[in-house]
Amino acid sequence: MNVKVELTINDRKVVADVEPRTHLADFLREHLRLTATHLGCEHGVCGACTVLIDGAPARACIALTVALEGADVKTLEGLADDRRMRVLKTSFHERHGLQCGFCTPGMLISAWDLLRRKPDISERQIRQEMSGNICRCTGYQGIVRSIKHAADTLQSSVGV
């Protein structure tokens, strides 16, 4: 039996009739065609589907859409104009933070949240904090370097 749910996605009000078993990532991809959110493992381990729910990072593959009544969801698409996200994307581009790009949306959202919480961060801390995002092809050196570079860029331009 479908359930009606009303939530905000990327600042847009969305009203939908969904099957209770529809997880948020399927809802985003299949119903709204917001395909930046990727699916890898679908059980919370790989991080590819990471989005923001009410401002905090969450796995879209293990969040049920029906349970998100009233929630505020942001995906990578919704952060296109965000400054911290733009700096991160440039860093990933310049410092080889991606190869095939499959894990990248989740990496970017997790890194975005990490730099918001811990703007002054070491490479070692980045490695620990990003352990919930798996990359199968770039290798982590480039990813860690990209995030560190973004952190330094953002730090050096504070107040500018």
Add this chain to the structure above:
Amino acid sequence: MKPAPFTYRAASSSPEAIDALAKEAPPRILAGGQSLVPMLNLRLAPADALLDITRIAELRAVEETINSVRYGALTTHASFEDGLVPDASNGLMSHAAGNIAYRAVRTRGTIGGAIALADPAADWVTVCIALEAVLHLQSTSGKRQMQVEEFVLGPYFTAIAEGELISTIEVPKRSASERWGYHKVVVKTGEYAESMAVALLDRARGFARIVLGATDGAPIVMKKSAGALLAAADEAALKTAIACDLEAGEHEFGAAKRMLHTTAVLRAAKDAMAS
């Protein structure tokens, strides 16, 4: 879409939730969904009906009393990590919470859900037993309280009764002179632990307690090891005590597991002594 179909309903109050749980075919409780939804996706947990309890405000409330802090079952790992709730444990709960899984799991996963599930490697199960925490449970037959130590009977096996809901986890305020050590053996940061140990030591009060988790069953309260820690025994004596505790229960550990568990306990004990 991976799970089999189920129905969904959100309860807005505890009485409404326990009424729904008293039905003949009771629904499965959905809290943070960080264990349940993966199990539904993998079709490991059969559920025809889910009862979402996350809208129940009183299960989110945190109350400080003179002797304890009562954490609503829905308190997330992240709110402990970020210090958004009063601390009863001299920082142990915040430290442990920050090492559960990954940030994107901690923002939604709840302490009540972790204890209800009783995964043998769940951090809260071991930590709450070490802290002598008490669970408050309710159902249509009334309310009751129970030590977490008595509640967890084995892997994914607890003393929860049919139709019962965990409403609060009450942690007695630990004395200011108590020190803690917490050591977790993980292959990869954030993964379920291979072994974990919590050691508490309060010389002023003449108190020590050590709990070992991520065993093949319920966490083990290591009485001999705690005695050795309190007596400031040297490493060899501590090792002997750990070996005794490991052999005492119904568990049978292989050589590798024994070594991991011994190391976890030794390191937790050392941290409790050093801090």
